[in-house]
Each structure stands twice: as C-alpha cells, then as structure tokens.
Amino acid sequence: MSLRLRTPLATIEGLGSAHSGTLHFWHQRMTAVALVPLSIWFVASALAYVGAEAGAVAAYFAQPINAVPMFLFIVASTYHMSLGLQIIIEDYFHDEGQRIAALMLNRFAAWAIGAASGLALIRMALA
Amino acid sequence: MADAPNSPGPSPRPYGRPLSPHLSIYRWPITMAASITHRATGIALAAGTLFLAWWLIAAASGPDAYALFARVAANPLGLIVLFGFLWSLAFHLLNGIRHLAWDVGYGFKVPTAKLTAAIVYIGSLVLAAGAFAVGFMVKGGLGT
Numbered sequence: 001m002s003l004r005l006r007t008p009l010a011t012i013e014g015l016g017s018a019h020s021g022t023l024h025f026w027h028q029r030m031t032a033v034a035l036v037p038l039s040i041w042f043v044a045s046a047l048a049y050v051g052a053e054a055g056a057v058a059a060y061f062a063q064p065i066n067a068v069p070m071f072l073f074i075v076a077s078t079y080h081m082s083l084g085l086q087i088i089i090e091d092y093f094h095d096e097g098q099r100i101a102a103l104m105l106n107r108f109a110a111w112a113i114g115a116a117s118g119l120a121l122i123r124m125a126l127a
Numbered sequence: 128m129a130d131a132p133n134s135p136g137p138s139p140r141p142y143g144r145p146l147s148p149h150l151s152i153y154r155w156p157i158t159m160a161a162s163i164t165h166r167a168t169g170i171a172l173a174a175g176t177l178f179l180a181w182w183l184i185a186a187a188s189g190p191d192a193y194a195l196f197a198r199v200a201a202n203p204l205g206l207i208v209l210f211g212f213l214w215s216l217a218f219h220l221l222n223g224i225r226h227l228a229w230d231v232g233y234g235f236k237v238p239t240a241k242l243t244a245a246i247v248y249i250g251s252l253v254l255a256a257g258a259f260a261v262g263f264m265v266k267g268g269l270g271t
Contacts, residue, residue, distance in 0.1 A: 029227065029230060032223050032226070035220075047258060047261055050262040053190065053193070054192070061186070081173045084173075085173055088170070113180050116183075117176070120180070120183035120184040120186070120188075121187070
C-alpha cells in the first residue's frame with residue numbers, strides 16, 4: 001500500500017497542486033474538438049474568398065450562418081492559443097517574475113487579438 | 128516528498144554528470160519530431176492569428192484597407208507566410224486528432240505511433256499544398 005500524502009481536504013477538493021484540477025487540460029481538449037470542424041470551415045471559407053473585394057467578404061459575414069461559426073472560431077482559437085502558449089511559458093520560463101509577466105502578457109494578447117477580430121466581425125455582421 | 132519506508136533513499140550523485148539522458152542524447156525518432164513540430168506549429172498559428180485579425184479588420188474597414196491586405200498577402204513573402212500558415216494549421220489539426228485519439232486510449236503502440244506520425248507529416252503537406260493550389264492557382268492569385 002502506498003503512503004498517502006494528501007490531506008482529506010485536498011482529496012475531496014481534487015484540485016491538486018495546480019489548484020485548478022484538470023480544468024486547463026479539459027478546456028484545451030474541448031476547444032481542440034470544436035476547432036476540428038471550425039478550422040476546416042474557416043479555411044474553406046477563406047479559400048472561397050481569395051481575390052474577392054472587401055464588400056464580398058463583408059457580405060459573407062453579414063449572414064448569420066457564416067458570422068456565427070466565425071465568431072465561434074475566433075473564441076475557440078484564441079482561447080486554445082492562450083492555453084497552449086501558457087504551457088510553453090510554464091515549461092521554459094524558470095524565473096518566477098518573468099514567468100508571471102509572460103503569463104499575463106499571454107492572456108492580454110489573446111484577449112486583444114480576440115477582441116479585435118471579434119469586433120471587426122460584429123461590425124460586418126451587424127452592418 | 129517522503130521516501131517509502133523501505134526505499135534506499137537518495138543515492139550520492141557525482142557532480143558534472145547528466146542527471147538523465149536529455150534531448151541532445153537521443154537520435155530523433157519521428158514521434159519526437161512530430162511532438163516538437165506540434166508545439167512549433169502551435170506557436171506559428173498563434174502568430175497567424177495576427178494575420179487573421181488583420182484580414183477581418185481590413186474587410187470591415189472597407190476597400191482601401193482591404194486592398195493593402197490583399198497586396199501584402201499576394202506578395203511572394205506574403206504567399207510564403209500563407210503557405211506556412213496553411214501547413215501549420217494542417218499539421219496541428221492532424222496531429223491534434225492523433226493526440227485526441229491518445230486521450231481516449233488509442234494508438235499508443237510504437238509502430239502505430241510511428242505510422243500515424245508519418246501520416247501526419249505527409250498528410251499535412253498534401254492538405255496544405257492542395258489548399259494552396261486551390262486558393263492561389265485555380266482562382267488566379269490574390270490580386271484583385
């Protein structure tokens with residue numbers, strides 16, 4: 001029998017040393033599954049509009065059937081991106097201060113890219 | 128961490144020797160290359176989201192902004208970046224499916240893992256080349 005090192009409270013919480021349990025892992029997998037169809041749809045859409053005018057692209061995203069998957073693609077991909085880059089930062093930044101700064105910058109950048117993309121999409125979707 | 132009651136405890140380690148074999152020790156099996164490429168393509172795709180944001184902002188801003196985007200994208204350097212983006216997405220997508228299969232317990236045998244890694248490399252190149260060909264040759268290029 002192995003020696004139990006966890007307190008009863010830690011056992012019932014089940015969150016481990018990361019204090020967030022498997023939430024990061026699970027969200028990364030959920031967004032990965034969502035991105036399989038969404039990214040295929042995105043590439044197909046983008047290829048169909050190669051060489052098109054701005055107005056044609058805007059008209060495409062003015063239709064909800066295209067605006068909705070594009071919105072989901074932006075949310076899922078920027079979230080998946082921030083989760084993945086977080087792991088890379090945690091692997092390679094050994095200095096505590098640098099790591100915290102990089103982790104913050106990672107989240108800020110994901111939100112900035114997501115917000116900029118999302119607002120541009122909303123502008124076209126509601127035009 | 129407490130040692131188990133009957134463990135011999137930490138053995139003395141001479142300084143200056145590697146603690147365990149590390150990256151520089153191994154030959155590069157294809158599975159290891161695929162793992163590192165997955166991470167590298169993830170970083171490349173993160174940079175690619177800037178391109179995506181630019182595309183959407185340009186399309187929302189009107190013809191002038193969009194013409195600038197299209198000119199940059201149609202530039203040889205832009206085409207290289209676009210091909211890199213397509214290949215990175217194809218690789219990350221296919222290898223991501225490989226990871227999801229592992230998550231539910233399939234594909235762990237070494238010959239299987241080697242085979243699926245090779246399929247991911249070849250498949251991603253085929254997909255990226257195919258998408259690139261459709262987008263930039265059949266349609267006659269980006270120039271409007």
